[in-house]
Amino acid sequence: MGKTFAVVLTIITIVSTAFFIYHGHNDLLWLPVDASAHGHGVDHQLMETMYGSGFLFVLSQLLLGLFVWQAASRKEGWKYKTFPGGAKPMVVLAIVLVGIEILALSFVGSKVWAGIYMTPPEPQALPIDVQAGQFAFYFRYAGADDKFGALHPDKIDEGSGNFFGLDPRNDVAARDDVVVASLVIPVNRPIFLTLHSKDVIHSFYVRELRLQQDIVPGLLIPLHFTATKTGRYEIVCTQLCGLGHYQMKAYLEVKTQDEFDQWLKQQEAQQ
Amino acid sequence: MKRPYIVPVVLVLLVSVALAALAVPPPAGGSITGKVTYTGTPPKMKPIDMSKEPNCAKEHAASPVMTENVVTGPGNSVEWAVVYVSASDQGSIPGTQTLKFDQKGCQYLPHVLAMQVNQPFEVVNSDPHLHNIHPLPKINAEWNKSQPPGTPPLTEKYDKPEFIPVKCNVHPWMHGYFVVLNTSHYSVTGADGSFSIKGLPPGKYTLTAWQEQFGTQTQDVTIAGGETKTISFVFKALPY
Numbered sequence: 117m118g119k120t121f122a123v124v125l126t127i128i129t130i131v132s133t134a135f136f137i138y139h140g141h142n143d144l145l146w147l148p149v150d151a152s153a154h155g156h157g158v159d160h161q162l163m164e165t166m167y168g169s170g171f172l173f174v175l176s177q178l179l180l181g182l183f184v185w186q187a188a189s190r191k192e193g194w195k196y197k198t199f200p201g202g203a204k205p206m207v208v209l210a211i212v213l214v215g216i217e218i219l220a221l222s223f224v225g226s227k228v229w230a231g232i233y234m235t236p237p238e239p240q241a242l243p244i245d246v247q248a249g250q251f252a253f254y255f256r257y258a259g260a261d262d263k264f265g266a267l268h269p270d271k272i273d274e275g276s277g278n279f280f281g282l283d284p285r286n287d288v289a290a291r292d293d294v295v296v297a298s299l300v301i302p303v304n305r306p307i308f309l310t311l312h313s314k315d316v317i318h319s320f321y322v323r324e325l326r327l328q329q330d331i332v333p334g335l336l337i338p339l340h341f342t343a344t345k346t347g348r349y350e351i352v353c354t355q356l357c358g359l360g361h362y363q364m365k366a367y368l369e370v371k372t373q374d375e376f377d378q379w380l381k382q383q384e385a386q387q
Numbered sequence: 388m389k390r391p392y393i394v395p396v397v398l399v400l401l402v403s404v405a406l407a408a409l410a411v412p413p414p415a416g417g418s419i420t421g422k423v424t425y426t427g428t429p430p431k432m433k434p435i436d437m438s439k440e441p442n443c444a445k446e447h448a449a450s451p452v453m454t455e456n457v458v459t460g461p462g463n464s465v466e467w468a469v470v471y472v473s474a475s476d477q478g479s480i481p482g483t484q485t486l487k488f489d490q491k492g493c494q495y496l497p498h499v500l501a502m503q504v505n506q507p508f509e510v511v512n513s514d515p516h517l518h519n520i521h522p523l524p525k526i527n528a529e530w531n532k533s534q535p536p537g538t539p540p541l542t543e544k545y546d547k548p549e550f551i552p553v554k555c556n557v558h559p560w561m562h563g564y565f566v567v568l569n570t571s572h573y574s575v576t577g578a579d580g581s582f583s584i585k586g587l588p589p590g591k592y593t594l595t596a597w598q599e600q601f602g603t604q605t606q607d608v609t610i611a612g613g614e615t616k617t618i619s620f621v622f623k624a625l626p627y
Contacts (some may be wrong), residue, residue: 160614168596181438249559250556251557251559252439252559253439253496253557254559266415272481273456274559275454275455275456275552275562275564275599276456276457276600277435277452277454277560278432278558284626284627285627287519287627291627296436297409297436297437297438297439298436298438353388358556359519359533359556359557360517360519360556360557363439363440363516363517363557365439366437366438366439367438367439386431386433386434387431
C-alpha cells in the first residue's frame, strides 16, 4: 500500500510538471501577452519565483515519495533517522533558509517594482486623467489647449455627461477637455496617468500592461507606462468596491499614432 | 279635456332625455396645445460610450445613444419638457393606469416618465444584465433596488408631487426623470417640442413648463367653453 502511494505520488508529480513545461507557450496556462515596455521585468521576476518555488516543490514531492517508499519497505528493527539535535534546530534552519529566500526575492523584485512605480514619467509623456467611481472608469484628455480644467466634485452631473465635475461655464480650460469611457492611447508613446477616485477605493488593473494600482480617495496617484503592442485590452477594477464591482471595467485601446490622432480629433469635435 | 296618456309620454320623454344625457359624455372641455422651444445655444448632445457593457455597446453600435439632458430638434424644439397645470386646476381625474419605465439598451425608456401622485408604475429590466434603479427624491421616500435580468417588474408609486432624477449606479450614463404631478392635465413634449393638454373645464389656469436643465416657466391661460388655446414656451439656452 505504502509503495503504491509512493509510486502514484511520484508519477503525478512528474506528469503534471511535464504538462506545464510542455504547454509553456500557452497564454491561458502561463502569462498573458505582455504589451508594455516594462512588462518583461515583471515577467522575469514572476518566472524566477516560479522556477525557484517550482524546483523546490517538485524536489519535496519526490523526496516525500522516496521517504514513503523507504518507510513502506522497512524491516524489523529499522529506525527513523533524525535530524542532529532534534526538531528545534531543524525548524530554525528552515525558517532562516526560507526567510533568506523570501527576502532575496523581495529585494530583487522591489528593484523591478520601483523601476515602474517610483520613477518620474518621461517629459514627453501624454497626460491623461483617470477617474474611478462606482462602477465605471472615465478618462480625460486635456484637449487642444493642453490644459486640464479644474475639478469641482459638487458639479459632478452624470446625467449630462459631466462625470469629472468640470465647470465649463466659468473655466475656459475645461471647455475642450475630452471625456470618454475608454482609455485610448498611441502605441510606443509614454503615457502618464493621474488616477483618482470619486468615492471608495478602486484599483486600475491591466493584465497585458502588467500594471495594478490602487486608487485611494483623496489622493492623486501617478502611473506611467508605454504600451508596445496595438490592440484592445480589458481594464478591470480589482478592489471590491460595492454591488456593481463585477461590472466595473473599461477598455484600453492601443492605436497607432495616426489612428490615435484621428480619434482624438473626432472626440474634440464632439465637445 | 282629459289626456290620460300625457303622463306616460312625458315620463318616457324625460327618461329618454336622462338616458341620453348619461350616455353622451360631458362636453370635452377646452384644450391647450403648443410648442416648447429655446433661443440661444443649447449644450451639445454627446454620444454615450457604453463599451463597459458589451450588450449595450453592440445594440447601439450603428447609432450611439446621445445624452438626453437637453434634447433639441429642428425649429429649436425641446423634447422631454413637461407642461402641466400647476395652479387653479379643476376637473383632474386620478391616475389609475399602470405606467411603464423600461431599462433597455442601457437607456431609460421613456427618458421622462410623467405620472400622478399615487399612480402605479412598473420598472422593467429588458436587458440581459443587471441594472439597479436609484431614483433620488428629496420629498418622497428614497429607494434603490437592484434588478437582475429576468426579474419581474417592480411596481412603485409616489405620494407627493416632485421632480425626481433617476440613475443606475452600475451604468453612470443612464439618466431619467420621474415627474410626479398633482394633476391629470399634463403633457410631455415630443420630438417636435409639441404638447397638448385636453379636457379642461372653462376657467383660468396656471400652466408651467419644466425642463430638467432649463428650469421652469409659467403662464396664465383662460379657457372658455370647448376652445383650443395655443401657447408657446421659450427657454433661454446656454451652451454650458
